[in-house]
Amino acid sequence: MSEYILCLGLFSIGLYCVLRKRNIIKIIIGLGIIEYAVNLFLILIAYRTHGRAPILDKAQDTLNIVDPLPQALVLTSIVIGLAVTALIVAIAIRIFEKYNTFDITKIRRLRG
Amino acid sequence: MEINLLLLFMIFAAIVAVEIEDLLSSVIAMGAVGLGLSLAFLILKAPDLAITQLVVEILCLIILIRATINKDLPLVKDGRWLFNTTATLTFVGLFLIFAYFALKDLPQFGAPIMRVAKDYIASGLEKTGAANLVASVVLDFRVYDTLGEATVLFTAAIGVLAVIRKVGRINANKKNE
Numbered sequence: 159m160s161e162y163i164l165c166l167g168l169f170s171i172g173l174y175c176v177l178r179k180r181n182i183i184k185i186i187i188g189l190g191i192i193e194y195a196v197n198l199f200l201i202l203i204a205y206r207t208h209g210r211a212p213i214l215d216k217a218q219d220t221l222n223i224v225d226p227l228p229q230a231l232v233l234t235s236i237v238i239g240l241a242v243t244a245l246i247v248a249i250a251i252r253i254f255e256k257y258n259t260f261d262i263t264k265i266r267r268l269r270g
Numbered sequence: 271m272e273i274n275l276l277l278l279f280m281i282f283a284a285i286v287a288v289e290i291e292d293l294l295s296s297v298i299a300m301g302a303v304g305l306g307l308s309l310a311f312l313i314l315k316a317p318d319l320a321i322t323q324l325v326v327e328i329l330c331l332i333i334l335i336r337a338t339i340n341k342d343l344p345l346v347k348d349g350r351w352l353f354n355t356t357a358t359l360t361f362v363g364l365f366l367i368f369a370y371f372a373l374k375d376l377p378q379f380g381a382p383i384m385r386v387a388k389d390y391i392a393s394g395l396e397k398t399g400a401a402n403l404v405a406s407v408v409l410d411f412r413v414y415d416t417l418g419e420a421t422v423l424f425t426a427a428i429g430v431l432a433v434i435r436k437v438g439r440i441n442a443n444k445k446n447e
Contacts, residue, residue: 159373159378159379160274161271161273161277161379162373162376162379163373166366166369166373168280170365170366171281171284171288173361173362174288177358178355178358181293183296183334183337183338184296186334186337187287187288187296187297187300187334190303190304190330191288194280194303194304194307197307197323198307201310201319202314202379203376203377205314205380205382206382207379207380207381210315212315212391212402213401214395214401214402214403215401220392224315225387226387226404227384227386227387227390227407230404230407230415232319233318233319233404234415234419236322236326237322237326237419238419238422238423240329240330241422241427243333244333244430245433247333247334247337248429248430249433251336251434252433252434254337
C-alpha cells in the first residue's frame, strides 16, 4: 500500500506546481509530473508480486504473469503525453514571442 | 523494496524540479523524474513501457530545452503570496482527502484483478500469433485504440505546425502581390 501513497505524493507535488507557480514552463513541468504519476499508478495496479513480464514462453506457465491490459493502455497514454507536451510548448513559445515573458500574470490580453 | 526507494528518488527530483529557481535546471530535474519512471517500469515488469518512456522522455527534454534556452528570466516573487499558497494547499488537501477514500477500495498491491486480461492471456497466442501480450493487445485486440492514438498524435503535430508558423497564409499572399 505504501507504493500507492508515494505515487499520490508525486501527484500532489505536480498539482501544487500547476496551481501555485506563475511561470509557464514550471506549469508545463507540473503537468508532466502529474502525467508520470498517473501512468505509474496504473502500472502499480497491474503489478503482481513475484510476477514476470507478459511475454509468453512454453517453458513457463501463465499463472504468475502481470496484467498486460493496463500496460497496453499506458503505452498509448505515454505517446499522447509527448504530443500534448509538444503542443503546450509550442503555444508557450508563441506567448513568449508576443509578450516577452513567461509570467502568466503579465499576459494582459488573457485577463477576463 | 527497490520500488519504494525509486519512488522516493522520483519525489525528491520532483521537489527539486518544482522549487529550483533556474529554469534549465528545473527541466533537467524533470528529466530525472522521467528516467526514474523508466526504471520503475522495468522493475514493475513492463519492458515495452520502459523503452517507450526512455525515448519519449528524451524527446520531451529536447522540446523543453528548446523552449527555455536563452530565456532564463528571474522568477517573480511578489503578489498575493499568502492567499495563493493557502488556496493551493487547500486544493491539494481536498484532493488527498478524496484519494484517501478511494484508496480503500483499490485491490491490494501485488494482486491485480485481471478479469479482462484472463481471456487475452489464455487465447492471445493462438488468436494473434504474438508471444508478447502487450503487442497483441495494442495491435490486435484494441487496435482501434491505437488508431485513435495515431489520430491524436498527428492532430497534435498539425497543431504544433500551425501555432509555430511565423507568417499566416493571407499575409504571405499579400506580400507576394
